[in-house]
Amino acid sequence: MTLSDLRARVRRLExxxxxxxxxxxxxxxxxxxxxxxxxxxxLKGLTRFLGGLEDARVALALAxxxxxxxxxxxxRQAPRPGKRKRSITGWADLLPSADFPR
Numbered sequence: 001m002t003l004s005d006l007r008a009r010v011r012r013l014e015x016x017x018x019x020x021x022x023x024x025x026x027x028x029x030x031x032x033x034x035x036x037x038x039x040x041x042x043l044k045g046l047t048r049f050l051g052g053l054e055d056a057r058v059a060l061a062l063a064x065x066x067x068x069x070x071x072x073x074x075x076r077q078a079p080r081p082g083k084r085k086r087s088i089t090g091w092a093d094l095l096p097s098a099d100f101p102r
Contacts, residue, residue: 006064013057020050 024046027039034042 003064003067006060006067010057010060010064013053013060017050017053017057020046020053024050 024043027034027043027046030039032039
């Protein structure tokens with residue numbers, strides 16, 4: 001994934017957030033056939049969804065900003081899972097009993 005891909009994701013999240021905000025505004029007008037408790041539950045779900053979208057958008061925007069500020073880290077790869085050093089020799093080291101062979 002490139003920096004331009006991340007920026008495109010940020011723009012898509014912004015657009016989606018605007019759509020959800022418009023939906024919230026329309027539902028708050030209460031000109032629909034929903035009952036009060038149904039509307040409240042729907043608004044609660046939309047509000048949580050919008051908060052999650054904003055959290056994701058901010059995280060991606062901060063990542064883009066960091067990558068822009070440090071061009072030497074752009075191509076840095078994440079460590080491979082199999083290459084980590086482990087402090088224990090196996091799953092048997094996690095057990096309190098000495099009955100298991102090592």
